[in-house]
Amino acid sequence: MPGQSSSGRRRDEPPKLNDDNSANLVDAGQLVPIMIDWSDPDQRRNGLFAAVCFRGRRLPLLSWVSTPEELDPSQNRVEEFFIGQLLRRLPTTVRPLLLPDRGFGRASLIRLVQ
Secondary structure, eight states: OTTBOTTSOBTTSOOOBOTTSOBOOSOTTOEEEEEEEEEEEETTEEEEEEEEEETTEEEEEEEEEEOGGGGOSOHHHHHHHHHHHHHHHSOTTOEEEEEEOGGGOOHHHHHHHO
């Protein structure tokens, strides 16, 4: 039926809560856009964040805060570990569409998430 998801929920209807009080925001097998980016709130801390894009909002999934010293010797290893943790924590029914900014554009990271 037009305007309904495969679960029978109308697209404009709020998600229902499961027994564990978590919401079904997407249907099984649907691509889920997940933004990944760094934030530098000040010179003492860096934050790496992953969030689901949902109805024009960012819903946080995972975050990691560090000092600049903790990124030595390799920020790339931190990013790869973070993305690995993110992917392991997602339900198996979710198809993540990772949307990192251009700073993540390197071949080793692309191979990791394929």
